Amino acid sequence: QVQLVESGGGLVQAGGSLRLSCAASPIIFSANIMGWYRQAPGKQRELVATITNGGTTTYAHSVKGRFTISRDNAKNTVWLTMNSLTPEDTAVYYCSGGRVLGSSQSYWGQGTQVTVSS
DSSP: OOOEEEEOOEEEETTOOEEEEEEEOHHHHTTSEEEEEEEOTTSOOEEEEEEETTOOEEEOGGGTTTEEEEEETTTTEEEEEEOSOOGGGOEEEEEEEESSTTSTTEEEOOOEEEEEEO
16 A cells, blocks of 8 residues: 555644654655645645655754654654644645655645644
């Protein structure tokens, strides 16, 4: 099976923390790179963070210092740990992975809703 399944979304108060999980099919998880995207109502989908097979990470400027992406190769799972959340972080968060993100060589999960209240 070729799948990505996100979990861990929910409602959290501003200033709080949340951890998202993405369980991926081995063929996706080991391809090259995994990442988290998010899409808020009325806005474009944006890339939040990425992590390569070798552990190299990147972050969007808006989440640097607050979010951490990590992976567990034994479990074929990638996490997004989110701290100091604000209402601007409210969005549907999507897990993606493959050889090249944002291309026909990548796959997408169904998404998980994160809502930050003020």
